[in-house]
Amino acid sequence: MTELSVNLNVAALLRNRREHPWPDLIDLARIALNNGAAGVTVHPRPDERHTRPDDVRALRALLDAEFPNRELNVEGYPDARYLSLVHEVRADQVTLVPDDPAQATSDHGWDFEAQSAMLADVVGTLKAGGHRVSLFADPDADQMTHAAQTGTDRVELYTGPFGGAYDDSSTEKRELDRLVAAATAAEAHGLKVYAGHDLTVGGTGKLVSRIPSIAEVSIGHALFCDALTFGMAETVRRYLGSCAIGRG
Incomplete structure (x- = not known):
């Protein structure tokens, strides 16, 4: 079954609008993990506009104390x-993204051909330190040969265009076909495939029904939007239901 990692950045962004400790990221992470999430994801950006280094440290402590079989995925440039931070917190997975610090959110993958030497060096260093590595990737089948040459363990396919086509069935199908082709190419090179960005419950179901081999989806914005209506626990269960659609 495709696993779910809950991205906590939205909750941190809401918390940071006031000088108050709520919403409490640790409480929300605990609810998500108690209801079946395989792990949590954070992206501590340099400007600290949402998750901060101390949040990442607190999440590591939570996992160590209460959920030793779950994973901390730390995204970033x-x-x-x-x-230094991912090494300090012993991140189970390190997801490298090509973000400029000014970007509002991750909106494109690496140019693996142009940046292969830099990525291979970083990937090698991280793997030597005991981290599993994932690289954020556009759904471009032709890039997967170059992605594999970096030595990464897996790629996370950027699903933003697919998720953004929720009201346009023809565009949604085209983007889903691109994701299928990219996943097929990645797996042909021995890479595991993750996916994430703007995935709704329905979109997650469509994605994993076409690509049941997706190892994990990382979801934040749409999940927290649903949690306003259904609550965190029920929302996680709803997403897990969609993740199970691809089970053979």
């Missing part, structure tokens, strides 16, 4: 600050 591989600058010195980020690499």
Whole structure:
């Protein structure tokens, strides 16, 4: 079954609008994990507009104390600050993204051909430190050969265009076909496939029904939008139901 990692950035962004400790990221992570999430994802950006280094440390402590079989996935651009943090917190997975610090959110994958040497160096260092590595990737089948050459363990396919086509069935089908082709190419090179960005409950079901081999989806924005209506526990269960659609 496709696993679910809950991205907590939205909750942190809401918390940071006031000088108050709520919503409490640790409480929300605990609810998600108690209801079946395989792990939590954070993206501590340099400007600290949502999750901060202390949040990442607190989540590591939560997992160590209460959920030792679950995973902490830390996303970010591989600058010195980020690499030091993922090493400190013993991130189970490190997801490298090509974000400019000014970006509102991740909106494109790596140019693996152009940046292969830099990525191969960073990936090698991270793997030597005991981290599993995933690289954020556009759904471009032709890029997967170059992605594999970096030594990464897996790729996370950017599903933003697919998720954004919720009201346009022809565009949605075209984007889903691109994701299928990219996943097929990645797996042919021995890479496991993750996916994430703008995935709703329905979109997740469509995705994993076409690509049942997706190892994990990382979901934040749409999940927290649903949680306003259904509550965190029920929302996680709803997403897990969609993740199970691809089970053979």
